[in-house]
Amino acid sequence: MHGVVCHQVAIEFSTGAGPIRVLKGVDFEAPAGQLTMLVGPSGCGKTTLISIIAGLLRGATGSVRVFGEEVTKLSGADLVPFRLANIGFIFQQYNLLSGLNAAENAAIPLVASGMPWPAALRRAGTLLSKLGLDQHLDKLPRQLSGGQQQRVAIARALVHEPRLLLCDEPTAALDGKSGQAVMGLLRELAVHPDRTAIVVTHDPRVYTYADRVAHMEDGLLTKVEDGTSAAHAGAH
Amino acid sequence: MIRVAFKILLHDTAKYLALVMGIAFATLLISQQSAIFHSVMESSVRDIIDVTEADIWVMKPSVETVDQPDQMAELTVNRVRSTAGVEWAVAYYQAVAQLRTSTGQTKSVSLIGVDDSSLVGAPPTMLLGSLSDLRRPDAVIMDAAGFASIFPGTAPRTGDIVEIGQRRAEIVGISHTGPSWTGLPRVHTRRSLAVEFARETLNPVTYVLARSARGGSPEEVASVITQNTGLLAHSRAGFKARSQEWVLNYSGVAENFGITILMGVVIGVAIVGQTFYMFSVENLRQFAALKAIGVSNGRILGMISSQALFVSVVGYCLGIGVASLFFAVFSPQLTGGLRGMFMDPVIFVGTGVFIVFVTLLSCVISVRRVLTVDPAVVFRS
Numbered sequence: 108m109h110g111v112v113c114h115q116v117a118i119e120f121s122t123g124a125g126p127i128r129v130l131k132g133v134d135f136e137a138p139a140g141q142l143t144m145l146v147g148p149s150g151c152g153k154t155t156l157i158s159i160i161a162g163l164l165r166g167a168t169g170s171v172r173v174f175g176e177e178v179t180k181l182s183g184a185d186l187v188p189f190r191l192a193n194i195g196f197i198f199q200q201y202n203l204l205s206g207l208n209a210a211e212n213a214a215i216p217l218v219a220s221g222m223p224w225p226a227a228l229r230r231a232g233t234l235l236s237k238l239g240l241d242q243h244l245d246k247l248p249r250q251l252s253g254g255q256q257q258r259v260a261i262a263r264a265l266v267h268e269p270r271l272l273l274c275d276e277p278t279a280a281l282d283g284k285s286g287q288a289v290m291g292l293l294r295e296l297a298v299h300p301d302r303t304a305i306v307v308t309h310d311p312r313v314y315t316y317a318d319r320v321a322h323m324e325d326g327l328l329t330k331v332e333d334g335t336s337a338a339h340a341g342a343h
Numbered sequence: 344m345i346r347v348a349f350k351i352l353l354h355d356t357a358k359y360l361a362l363v364m365g366i367a368f369a370t371l372l373i374s375q376q377s378a379i380f381h382s383v384m385e386s387s388v389r390d391i392i393d394v395t396e397a398d399i400w401v402m403k404p405s406v407e408t409v410d411q412p413d414q415m416a417e418l419t420v421n422r423v424r425s426t427a428g429v430e431w432a433v434a435y436y437q438a439v440a441q442l443r444t445s446t447g448q449t450k451s452v453s454l455i456g457v458d459d460s461s462l463v464g465a466p467p468t469m470l471l472g473s474l475s476d477l478r479r480p481d482a483v484i485m486d487a488a489g490f491a492s493i494f495p496g497t498a499p500r501t502g503d504i505v506e507i508g509q510r511r512a513e514i515v516g517i518s519h520t521g522p523s524w525t526g527l528p529r530v531h532t533r534r535s536l537a538v539e540f541a542r543e544t545l546n547p548v549t550y551v552l553a554r555s556a557r558g559g560s561p562e563e564v565a566s567v568i569t570q571n572t573g574l575l576a577h578s579r580a581g582f583k584a585r586s587q588e589w590v591l592n593y594s595g596v597a598e599n600f601g602i603t604i605l606m607g608v609v610i611g612v613a614i615v616g617q618t619f620y621m622f623s624v625e626n627l628r629q630f631a632a633l634k635a636i637g638v639s640n641g642r643i644l645g646m647i648s649s650q651a652l653f654v655s656v657v658g659y660c661l662g663i664g665v666a667s668l669f670f671a672v673f674s675p676q677l678t679g680g681l682r683g684m685f686m687d688p689v690i691f692v693g694t695g696v697f698i699v700f701v702t703l704l705s706c707v708i709s710v711r712r713v714l715t716v717d718p719a720v721v722f723r724s
Contacts, residue, residue: 163635163718184639191637202632206354207347219344219638247354263636 109172110139110271110303111160116169117326118155129155131326132169137319139174139270142294142304144314147323153307156323157273160305161194162186174270174303191219195264197293199276201256203248203263209235209255210244213262220267227266234262238292254285258292265296272297272304278313290316344638348646351626352653358625359654362618366658366698367665369611373604374686374694375666380600382684387524387590388583390437390455396463397552398561400582401432401568404575408589409582410524412437412549415574422572423551428564432553433458436534438541439527442493443506450493452485453527454507456537463552466531472501472516477533483507484516489528491678507540521683524590611698615655616705623647623709627716634718644710651706652699659698663691 113135119128130152137143145153158164160171162178171178173193181189195216203212213231218224232244238258248256257277264272277293278286294316297304306317314320315335322330353359385392390409391400401423403413423432436456443449457464457477465474466484476482487499494503499517506512507530523529538546553576555564561578568576577585591597623630630643666686673681 161635187634187637187639189637190635194637196632196635198632200628202628204347204351204629204632206350206352211347211350215347215633215638216636218347219633219636219642224346 109136110174111135111137111305112170112172113156113160114170116156116159116167116171118159118164118167129326130159130167133323133326133328135321135328137303137305137321139303140298140300141318142298142306142316143319143321144317145305145307145321145323146309146311146314147329148309151323152326153323154275157275157305157307160271161196161273162190191216192267193270195267195269195272197257197260197264197272197274197277199279201248201253201260201280203256203259205248208245208247209240209251209259209262212248212259213266215263216267216269231262231266234266234296235259237296238262252285253281254289257281257285257289261289261293261296268302270302272302274304274306276308276310277306278308278310283312286310286313344642344646345649347633348650349653351629351646352622352650355622355625358618358622362615362622362654363658363661365614365618366611366655366702367662369607369615369701370659370662370694370698371665372607373611373697374663374690375669376600376603376607377690377694378666378670378686379681379684380596380604381687381690382521383596383600384587384590386522386683387594388586389521389523389529391579391583391586393467393520394435394464394552394579395467396554397433398555398579399429399553399565399568399576400579401551401553401565401572401574401576402549402582404573406575408586410437410586414545414547414549415551417546417548419548419572419574420551423553423568423574423576426564426568426571428556428559428567430554430556431461432551433461433463434534434548435464435550435552436537436541436547437549438537438543439525440508440530440540442512442528442530443509444493445504448493451527452489452507452530453523453525454537454540455529455531456534457531458552459533459535462533464531466518466520466529468519470517470519471499474516476501476515477531479513479515481511481513481536482515482532483512483536484518484531485514486518486520486529488522488678488682489530490514490517492528508542510540512536512540608697608701612701612705615658615702616708619651619654619702619705620709620712623706623713627713630713631716631718634716640714643713647706647710647713648703651702655699655702658702659695662698663694 113133116130116133118130119126133156147153159167210228210231213235214227217227235244240258243251278289290313320332321328388409403415405413420432420434423429438454439451440454441449442452462474462477470487490499501515503514555561565576565578670684670686674684676682
């Protein structure tokens with residue numbers, strides 16, 4: 108089953124020097140139960156593509172289906188609950204709320220969905236424990252290392268069991284060892300038969316955690332290969 | 344999500360305190376200046392306020408404010424008494440006279456002659472002596488602040504002999520009353536004695552104080568008196584409003600206090616608006632993350648509104664507390680220009696409503712940035 112199917116997705120942005128076509132008709136698929144990496148040089152359109160898939164960026168042409176739902180056809184008001192129910196996000200800069208402790212940060216999607224705080228905190232605490240943060244539930248983001256903050260972000264992205272997980276450069280702000288650890292946890296917890304995980308990265312060292320690696324260049328999808336092959340190619 | 348809003352707000356202690364202090368300062372400035380303005384306006388009609396028994400004031404049509412009376416013949420009292428709807432009417436006399444102490448010091452005083460038989464118009468609060476002492480020969484009652492200005496450093500007491508209009512007078516009582524518009528010491532005595540102190544050759548009255556018969560409206564009875572006598576009659580509230588209107592028109596007090604209150608409003612709005620705006624903008628990325636996750640603009644608006652409501656209530660309580668403390672300290676004093684000043688409940692509540700409104704308005708202005716922020720910003724490093 109394909110979790111995400113993009114067909115001929117294109118978008119252009121207006122600039123002072125005229126319009127720039129950032130995506131030029133991308134056909135991309137991310138099957139459920141797999142971790143797909145979207146890789147390529149800076150400015151090739153990776154982040155733009157996942158922003159469109161998430162419904163955060165509108166105005167694109169073509170078709171984007173997320174578990175059968177045509178995202179480009181949803182209104183702005185419909186996209187908000189759609190994201191809350193179906194999508195988990197992991198950002199490069201973590202974007203944790205500075206005034207909330209680890210457990211509260213991880214619980215936000217549940218609370219936003221209407222779950223009472225005590226139940227949400229219990230569930231977030233359980234997930235954070237799986238991520239090795241059971242001793243850090245009460246700590247504020249500034250009291251945690253980068254790797255620990257990213258693990259809180261993983262918990263926040265998965266706590267409401269979304270069907271689609273979108274990760275934007277999740278290891279970019281981490282050292283090599285922490286990055287590997289985070290990707291290992293992500294792989295272990297995120298990959299699920301009913302879930303599609305898409306990870307944007309330009310770090311070849313983490314290709315090994317992918318089932319599929321989709322290469323982008325200059326606004327187009329150029330190649331799709333399995334993770335092992337991509338890791339070998341990246342190593343050479 | 345309200346809990347999240349409070350956590351975000353309280354986490355940044357410096358900005359939270361800046362917001363609360365800004366609102367508290369604006370509250371203090373607005374409420375205190377408004378209350379002083381209100382109290383000053385009340386002092387301009389001190390004589391009307393102090394005479395609680397009468398609900399109608401009768402005067403010559405030329406009178407514009409209570410402190411500028413015009414004399415009438417004593418017979419006027421009977422004309423008012425004979426008007427339908429009047430329960431009783433008595434004479435009242437006001438003048439400025441010269442007082443001389445035994446040491447030769449002179450001072451202008453505000454002389455108030457109350458009805459000889461009923462003592463209607465006498466001061467409402469006595470500190471020393473009693474009102475009935477006014478019936479004694481040469482008896483006068485002086486207000487505490489006036490006594491302090493004539494006998495500096497002397498505790499209020501009775502028994503001092505002074506001259507008023509070159510006639511002997513004995514201070515038989517000390518009253519307590521709020522400040523008057525002129526600031527002169529206030530000396531109450533019987534009207535028959537007051538006209539002698541003022542060295543009047545006739546036996547004039549300046550006002551006729553009357554009471555409407557039970558069940559009658561003071562306004563309606565005053566209107567009948569005006570029609571029947573050709574004099575000007577006002578209800579107590581009406582004369583108070585007319586006198587205060589004159590003060591507002593000719594004294595400049597409204598402009599002076601208005602500017603200060605306006606400054607309070609502008610400073611308050613500026614501090615609160617700017618701090619709240621900065622607070623919201625600096626948390627823009629956090630709000631963008633919430634929007635990306637799927638928190639609606641409506642809920643974010645609710646979060647920011649609850650932050651604004653919370654800081655406005657805390658800041659208001661702090662500011663109104665300091666303002667109340669100010670009046671609690673100064674109002675009970677027997678002397679000094681701030682004695683008797685108070686905060687009217689309307690100012691207390693009105694300032695609160697205004698502060699909450701202004702804070703919510705500032706919040707609405709600053710929240711626009713949050714509501715229009717592109718949630719995709721969270722993907723940018």
